Amino acid sequence: MxxxxxxxxxxxxxxxxxxxCAAVTDLVRRVGPVxxxxxxxxxxxxxxxxxxxxxRREVDCAAADLELLRHRGGRLxxxxxxxxxxxxxxxxxxxxxxxxxxxxxPLALWVIGPLRLDEVAQRAxxxxxxxxxxxxxxHVAGELSAGLAEREVTIVSGGAYGxxxxxxxxxxxxxxxxxxxxxxxxxxxxxxxHSALLHxxxxxxxxxxxxxxxxxxxxxxxxxxxxxxxxxxxATVVVEAGIRSGAASTAAWARGLGRVVCAVPGxxxxxxxxxxxxxxxxxAELVTRADEVLEVIGRAxxxxxxxxxxxAPLDGLxxxxxxxxxxxxxxxxxxxxxxxxxxGLPAASVLGPLAMLxxxxxxxxxxxxxxxxxxxx
Numbered sequence: 001m002x003x004x005x006x007x008x009x010x011x012x013x014x015x016x017x018x019x020x021c022a023a024v025t026d027l028v029r030r031v032g033p034v035x036x037x038x039x040x041x042x043x044x045x046x047x048x049x050x051x052x053x054x055x056r057r058e059v060d061c062a063a064a065d066l067e068l069l070r071h072r073g074g075r076l077x078x079x080x081x082x083x084x085x086x087x088x089x090x091x092x093x094x095x096x097x098x099x100x101x102x103x104x105x106p107l108a109l110w111v112i113g114p115l116r117l118d119e120v121a122q123r124a125x126x127x128x129x130x131x132x133x134x135x136x137x138x139h140v141a142g143e144l145s146a147g148l149a150e151r152e153v154t155i156v157s158g159g160a161y162g163x164x165x166x167x168x169x170x171x172x173x174x175x176x177x178x179x180x181x182x183x184x185x186x187x188x189x190x191x192x193x194h195s196a197l198l199h200x201x202x203x204x205x206x207x208x209x210x211x212x213x214x215x216x217x218x219x220x221x222x223x224x225x226x227x228x229x230x231x232x233x234x235a236t237v238v239v240e241a242g243i244r245s246g247a248a249s250t251a252a253w254a255r256g257l258g259r260v261v262c263a264v265p266g267x268x269x270x271x272x273x274x275x276x277x278x279x280x281x282x283x284a285e286l287v288t289r290a291d292e293v294l295e296v297i298g299r300a301x302x303x304x305x306x307x308x309x310x311x312a313p314l315d316g317l318x319x320x321x322x323x324x325x326x327x328x329x330x331x332x333x334x335x336x337x338x339x340x341x342x343x344g345l346p347a348a349s350v351l352g353p354l355a356m357l358x359x360x361x362x363x364x365x366x367x368x369x370x371x372x373x374x375x376x377x
Contacts (some may be wrong), residue, residue, distance in 0.1 A: 009037035010078045010108045011062035015212045016040055016053045019224070020104040023049040028107070033078070065110075065213045073202075074112035074186060084109075088121040091231055091257040102224050103256070105231075106210035112186050113179075113206035115154075117232075120177055120206065124154035125293055126233035126254070128247040129163025129240040134272050137163055137240035140264055140288075142170035144237060147290025149176020153297065154205075156181065156233045158225065159198055161191060163239045163247070172200055179232065182209040183225040184217035208232075223249055230254035234297035237262040237287060241275030248275045251284070260296045262287045317356075320345060324353040325362060325372070333369030 010033050017024050027036045027045065039045050040053050041060070069076060077083050089105040097103030111117060127145050129137055145155045145167040155171040157164040159180035171178035178201055182190070186207045189195040201207055210228065211221065226249045230236050236254035238261070241247035251261045263284040266273025280286055287293050314322055320343075327342035328334070336354065340347040354370055357363040364373045 006033055006080060007066065007076060007078070008062040009033040010080070011065050011076055011212065012037045012060055013040065014076075014108045014110070014210070015059065015061060015065070015215075016056045017049075018052075019210045020102060020106055021049075021052055022101075022104050023052060025104060025107055033080075061212070061214075068187060068213050069110060069112070072112055072187065074110065074207075076108055077111050077117060078108045083116050083118050085118045085121040085232065087118075088232055091259070094256070094258055096256040096258075097227075097253075100256075102227060106228065108210065110186050110209050110212060111206055112202040114204065115177055115179070115206045117179075117206060117208065120154040120179060121232045123152065123297065124156050124179070124233045125297055126156045126229050126236040126250065127163065127167035128157055128229065128236060128238055128250050130242060130245055130247060130272055130275075131160050131162040131164075132272065133162035133166065133240055134266075134270065136266065136270075137272060138166040141166040141239045144239070144264075144287075144290050144293060145170035145178075146174045146176070148293060149174045149178070151290065151294060151298075152177075153294065154179060156229055158183070158222075158229055158246070158250075159190075159194055159201070160246075161193065165194060165197060167239075168197060168201060172204065178205040180205070180207050181225055181229045181232070182207060182217070183211075183221040185209060185211050185213040185215040187213045188216060190217045222246055226250040227253040227257070230257055230259055233259065235260040235262055235285075235293060237264065237293055238276055238279055238284070239264045240266060240270075240272040241279075242271065243274050243278060245275055248279070251279055260285060262293060262296065264288065314362075317360075318353070320349060321353040321356055324350055325357055328363060328370060328372045330372045333366035333371040335369050339370065 013024055040057055043050055092105040125148055127141055141163045149171040154177040155167050156179045157167045168178050180201045184190055186209045189198045229250050230253040236251055238247045238251050254261050261284040263276040263279040323343045327339050336350045337347055340350045362373055363370050
């Protein structure tokens with residue numbers, strides 16, 4: 001049996017039933033792809049599988065599909081290949097998804113792009129959200145994606161308008177890695193308005209689909225596609241989403257697959273953030289910057305640093321120094337005894353803090369007393 005025969009068998013099986021098809025996958029597991037393709041083609045399979053494949057079993061486009069893919073610089077990835085992201089797809093064995101009709105790993109993946117799928121899936125984050133993104137949503141998606149891409153995290157999304165597009169563009173702008181998981185064939189670039197963006201992703205990142213060439217996107221395929229976006233990512237970050245949306249679907253798949261779900265908060269008055277707030281109430285991780293996402297998916301020791309805080313005049317002062325400073329009036333000078341009374345400190349404990357505050361330029365002497373400096377250092 002040649003590798004060509006196995007590849008053609010995988011390609012035929014990829015088209016013969018709507019993906020994912022557990023019956024096809026189970027048959028391949030038992031008898032291998034070549035024998036499985038032969039049985040399906042002859043109709044010599046169990047009744048349930050025969051019914052699933054009846055409409056397409058005589059349509060064998062494998063050779064043409066593979067030639068089209070080769071012409072476009074792509075390849076078919078199957079469980080036979082080293083590039084198959086088997087570790088990432090172990091999540092489909094969990095009890096939360098294995099009983100769902102769509103809760104199976106893909107049979108095979110049609111791919112265009114120079115990256116290796118198994119490698120990028122080791123360190124990836126899905127950035128997803130509404131197509132009708134606000135300026136805030138697109139800005140946050142871009143900031144998160146750029147920050148993660150600069151730290152060698154692959155950005156996975158669905159290539160759609162709004163948040164998806166902002167995430168892909170930001171990753172490309174930083175020369176980072178990005179993957180677009182499509183709901184149709186890799187030769188059917190959808191939406192049409194993103195054809196240039198998707199071509200760029202195919203040249204430097206990856207276009208991925210479980211559907212063979214020529215298959216048109218459809219609503220049910222978008223919902224099915226969402227499980228792959230979640231499975232290929234260590235965490236799914238929802239930037240903006242309605243209460244019922246594709247992004248919410250991806251988050252639900254991520255939770256079912258044992259992946260971390262993160263959400264970005266937005267204005268409580270924004271309809272575009274209602275879904276994010278619902279996810280946060282349900283236990284999603286609140287994230288606002290790339291470092292916080294990296295804590296979830298990064299290597300051991302990759303923790304988010306403290307956010308920068310503006311310097312204040314009292315930074316670095318001890319408790320007694322702060323109490324003495326706050327006891328001083330701004331417009332007149334008072335004696336050390338008066339300061340002690342106002343601060344609630346022994347009189348002998350006031351002079352030391354006053355000296356430190358004077359060195360810091362925060363207080364000044366005036367007429368035998370002390371007051372706040374007119375222009376603190």
